[in-house]
Amino acid sequence: MALTLTCPICGERNGYEFRYGGEDKGPRPRAEDPAPGHWCEYVHMSPCVAGIRKEWWYHKDGCGVWFTTERDTTTSLEVKQPEKTR
Amino acid sequence: MFGTYKPLWGKKPRFKSSYDAVIIGGGLHGLATAYFLARDFGMTDVAVIEKRFIGFGGAGRNTAIVRANQRTQENVPFYRKALDLWPVLTRELDFNLMFYNCGNLNLVHSEAAINAARMNIATAQFCGVESHLIDARQCKEMMPALNISEDITYPIFGAMYHPPGGIVRHDAVVWALAKGAAARGVHIHQQTAATGIGVENGKIISVDTEHGKINTPRVLLSAGGYTAALAYRLLRIQLPISVLTIQAMVTQPLKPLLNHVISSGAYHVYANQTLKGEIATGAHMDPWPNYTTQTTAHYIKHQAEALAELLPCLRGVKFMRHWAGLADMTPDMAPIMDGNDHVDGFYLDCGWGYFGFKSCTAVGKYMARFMASEKCPPILKPFNLRRFEQHRLMGETAAVVNYSANN
Ligand SMILES: Cc1cc2nc3c(=O)[nH]c(=O)nc-3n(C[C@H](O)[C@H](O)[C@H](O)COP(=O)(O)OP(=O)(O)OC[C@H]3O[C@@H](n4cnc5c(N)ncnc54)[C@H](O)[C@@H]3O)c2cc1C
Numbered sequence: 001m002a003l004t005l006t007c008p009i010c011g012e013r014n015g016y017e018f019r020y021g022g023e024d025k026g027p028r029p030r031a032e033d034p035a036p037g038h039w040c041e042y043v044h045m046s047p048c049v050a051g052i053r054k055e056w057w058y059h060k061d062g063c064g065v066w067f068t069t070e071r072d073t074t075t076s077l078e079v080k081q082p083e084k085t086r
Numbered sequence: 087m088f089g090t091y092k093p094l095w096g097k098k099p100r101f102k103s104s105y106d107a108v109i110i111g112g113g114l115h116g117l118a119t120a121y122f123l124a125r126d127f128g129m130t131d132v133a134v135i136e137k138r139f140i141g142f143g144g145a146g147r148n149t150a151i152v153r154a155n156q157r158t159q160e161n162v163p164f165y166r167k168a169l170d171l172w173p174v175l176t177r178e179l180d181f182n183l184m185f186y187n188c189g190n191l192n193l194v195h196s197e198a199a200i201n202a203a204r205m206n207i208a209t210a211q212f213c214g215v216e217s218h219l220i221d222a223r224q225c226k227e228m229m230p231a232l233n234i235s236e237d238i239t240y241p242i243f244g245a246m247y248h249p250p251g252g253i254v255r256h257d258a259v260v261w262a263l264a265k266g267a268a269a270r271g272v273h274i275h276q277q278t279a280a281t282g283i284g285v286e287n288g289k290i291i292s293v294d295t296e297h298g299k300i301n302t303p304r305v306l307l308s309a310g311g312y313t314a315a316l317a318y319r320l321l322r323i324q325l326p327i328s329v330l331t332i333q334a335m336v337t338q339p340l341k342p343l344l345n346h347v348i349s350s351g352a353y354h355v356y357a358n359q360t361l362k363g364e365i366a367t368g369a370h371m372d373p374w375p376n377y378t379t380q381t382t383a384h385y386i387k388h389q390a391e392a393l394a395e396l397l398p399c400l401r402g403v404k405f406m407r408h409w410a411g412l413a414d415m416t417p418d419m420a421p422i423m424d425g426n427d428h429v430d431g432f433y434l435d436c437g438w439g440y441f442g443f444k445s446c447t448a449v450g451k452y453m454a455r456f457m458a459s460e461k462c463p464p465i466l467k468p469f470n471l472r473r474f475e476q477h478r479l480m481g482e483t484a485a486v487v488n489y490s491a492n493n
């Protein structure tokens with residue numbers, strides 16, 4: 001089954017309307033944090049979870065909202081309704 | 087008529103409780119490394135452990151294209167070594183790998199792309215690899231089926247022509263390497279998943295498997311698209327990787343019409359004609375990470391549209407099979423080959439995306455040297471994992487990738 005995502009504004013839409021915006025890794029390191037390792041981890045690294053993870057998505061061919069949702073990478077299906085946009 | 091079959095790689099070997107080296111993943115990279123460990127360094131007390139069956143992963147799913155026309159000075163020489171090994175291995179393994187060096191045509195569809203091709207060609211020539219720029223008329227002469235008219239979505243301006251590339255039969259490579267490695271004493275254990283890696287005082291001591299523990303001082307993790315998840319699960323090592331599903335398909339067999347591999351970035355399509363006559367074509371990737379090997383109707387349509395414009399004689403031809411596999415992509419489109427960092431005796435080979443077939447011969451040769459000598463061969467040095475933390479990404483991609491988190 002192809003990916004369907006629930007936009008908080010437009011509701012359920014075909015996955016190809018959206019752009020993937022990366023894993024939700026929480027807050028970015030503080031600008032004054034000099035440790036290259038922290039930045040590298042935040043910018044590049046991933047545990048590449050085979051399972052459920054929280055991600056950012058952008059409704060590019062729709063209303064243009066950014067939101068987070070949870071998706072199972074082993075089925076490529078959304079697992080629950082996204083939280084309210086912040 | 088139907089005899090009894092024996093696998094080429096001999097009888098099922100005895101599962102021993104210790105080996106000099108354990109290789110996780112029975113794909114091309116794992117098998118090639120095992121082969122070269124035995125061939126070049128006399129290391130034959132080696133086990134390849136494979137969760138399913140050898141060739142289950144990308145090894146048996148790729149579209150078999152080989153070439154050495156990458157973008158950077160670090161990558162081109164490496165892929166060149168890999169390309170040079172096909173005829174050598176065909177002879178040495180006594181197996182017809184069906185290397186067909188028909189050459190590759192990378193079509194370009196804009197002035198900007200011509201300039202980008204010029205840079206690639208200059209790099210190739212600097213590294214002693216043959217690659218030329220040709221115009222649309224020359225493309226048509228070389229490949230009469232090509233549509234060079236101006237009324238298509240992305241008219242053809244010319245191409246980067248790379249004569250030494252081509253195609254190789256991927257299954258034959260899996261079987262031949264397995265046969266060659268097993269004949270030299272390597273144990274290939276299929277249906278044996280790695281479930282843990284034992285580390286003591288910063289050194290590798292063992293690998294846990296479904297069938298029990300193996301004591302060993304060195305491990306190569308080379309499990310194709312599954313490597314990044316395993317590195318995290320087994321050793322808590324995070325990697326700069328996004329695992330994407332990549333699709334490919336073949337048409338019904340046709341008379342010879344594609345005498346070169348063609349590819350087009352603008353149409354996002356590549357195609358070659360197999361020796362059986364099918365047009366093998368790819369490669370769509372949904373730009374979000376996932377571990378499924380599902381195919382999509384979206385992509386069949388895309389592929390049909392692109393091919394019908396570039397090669398109008400294919401209009402009405404049927405697709406026969408369509409499949410998918412995993413591509414483990416790095417942000418700089420270059421692989422990671424590393425070892426003895428973080429953990430002594432732990433070697434890593436991943437991030438091969440959709441270019442791990444063409445490279446497998448050289449990976450085997452140099453990762454084997456790395457593991458046997460415990461010193462990183464100079465040709466592998468630029469591919470270390472630390473480049474990401476040092477912000478020394480390689481320039482294999484001219485544009486920012488659109489699947490990772492950082493853009
Ligand atoms: C559709 C498609 C088209 C492609 N086209 C090309 C191309 O034209 N040219 C090119 O150069 N490359 C191409 N590639 C890429 C290439 O196939 C891969 O980069 C390459 O095969 C990966 O290396 P491998 O063969 O060693 O890995 P794989 O064959 O993926 O082997 C990894 C193995 O590890 C095993 N494994 C997983 N988990 C465990 C575990 N826990 N324990 C033990 N074993 C485990 C898997 O079962 C698998 O057999 C393509 C890939 C795909 C999917």
Ligand SMILES: [Zn+2]
Pocket residue numbers: 007008009010011059062063064065
């Ligand atoms: Zn929306």
